Amino acid sequence: MSKSRWHILRDGDTLTLCRQLPARFDVAARTVLPDGGRAAVAHQVRQDMWRALQNLRGFTPVVEVRRENGQLYVTAGGQMAGPIAKQVIETAIQDVLDSPKRRARWVAHATRRQVRPS
Template sequence: MGQTRWHIFTEDGALTLARRMPARFDVAATTVIEGGAGLRKARVAHQVRQDMWRALQNLRGFAPVVRVRSSGDDLEITAGGSVAGRFPKAETEARIRAVLDNEHHRARWGRYAKEAKR
C-alpha cells in the first residue's frame, strides 16, 4: 500500500484536512453539530472524511477535503473536495449531504471526538 499523507492546517480557527494541496472545493455540503464546539476538530474531520470516502470512492479523480470550525457553541463542518474531470455535481452533493445528515454517523463522530476529561 502507498503512503497515506493528509495535509492538516488551521486558519482563522478552522481546521482543514485535505488530500491534495491547495485544498479546493469543487463540490461541497455543510452541516452544523449543535453544541459541538467542544469536540476535537481533527478527529471529527478524519471521521467525516472516512465516511465521505466510502460514499464517493467510485468517483474518479476525487480528492476529499473537510473543513471544521467552531461557531459559538456549535461546530460547522464543510465536506467535499476536488474532482479531476467531469462529474455529476448535483448527485455528488446529494451523496455528501446524505453522509452529513446521517444520524448514526453524527453520533459516532461525537463519541469519537469528545474532549478527554482531565
C-alpha cells in the same frame, strides 16, 4: 509506521484536512455539530465520505471544520479531476452528513478525543 499523506491546516478556529494543496471545494455539503475535537471530526467525516464515494474516479476529499459559538460548522466535499455531476455528488455527501448513526459516532469520537488527561 507510514507517514500520513494528509495535510492538516490550522487557521485560528478553522481546521482543514486535505490530500492536495491548495485545498479546493469543487463539490461541498454542510452541517453543524456540537463542539468537540475538530481533527477527530474531520478525520471521521473524511473516512465516511470516502467510503460513500470511493468508486468516484478523480475525487479527492477535503473537510473543513470551523469552531464558532460553541458549535462545529463542517464543510465536506472535495476536488474533482474531470467533469462532474455536481448535484448528484453533493446530494451523496449531504446524505453522509445527515446520517443520524454517523453523526452520533462523530460526536462521541470527537468528545472522547477532546478530553485529555493533564
